Amino acid sequence: MKSILKYILFTLLLTFTTVLFSQQRGNRGGSSQHQGQNNLMPQQAINPQxxxxxxxxxxxxxxxKLKIKKTPxxxxxxxxxxxxxxxxxxxKTFNYETFDDVKSFLTKKRNEVxxxxxxxxMRESQITAREMLAPIRSKVQLQKNTLNTTFKKExxxxxxxxxxxxxRSELKKLKPKTQEKSQGQGNRQSFNRRGQGQGQRRY
Known part of the structure; x- marks a missing residue:
């Protein structure tokens, strides 16, 4: 009789432990997924310039960098x-108000997201911000072309x-990288979860 009672208690304890472990695992998975979604948020500083x-x-x-030796x-x-x-x-001086407007606009949209x-x-607001900055970017491009023309000649x-x-390397430094890295990590995590799920179904 004692053996039967021990067996029943052991079975109940094992069942309770299994259920508790499953719930904790599910909570961790949900928490990781939520954190992954938050990581997709663009965290880099807003810099209209x-x-x-x-x-x-x-x-x-x-x-x-160019190894120029001659004084002239x-x-x-x-x-x-x-x-x-x-x-x-x-x-920069003549367009400081536009830069401020773009920064305020993007900050507001980021908070909404x-x-x-x-x-x-956020994607739509980025498009709008680029449109607001388009005239300035054209003026910057003109100066860039003028400088390049001089250098090509000399x-x-x-x-x-x-x-x-x-x-090109200096211009590349201006582009935000945080969002791209976060999206890449999120995609890899999602792919790994799918792969693990498929592996479990095979067994």
């Missing part, structure tokens, strides 16, 4: 960069190719 591809160049860094050519490069930087500063989790709203072919590569 970066969105307008505004960049300033350091003369000494450019000369070192250094003077030409320095003059071109100073002229470019001055024009960019003018663009945090509340309603409607990520389409630099050797090898130096000019190095300059274009350097310019």
């Amino acid at each position: 970066n969105m307008a591809e505004i960049i300033m160049y350091n003369y000494d860094e450019v000369v070192k 050519k250094k003077g030409i490069v320095k003059h071109a960069i100073l002229k470019y930087n001055n024009k960019i500063n003018e663009i 945090l509340l309603n989790h409607d990520f389409n709203t 630099l050797t072919e090898k130096q000019y190719k190095t300059w274009l590569k350097y310019q």
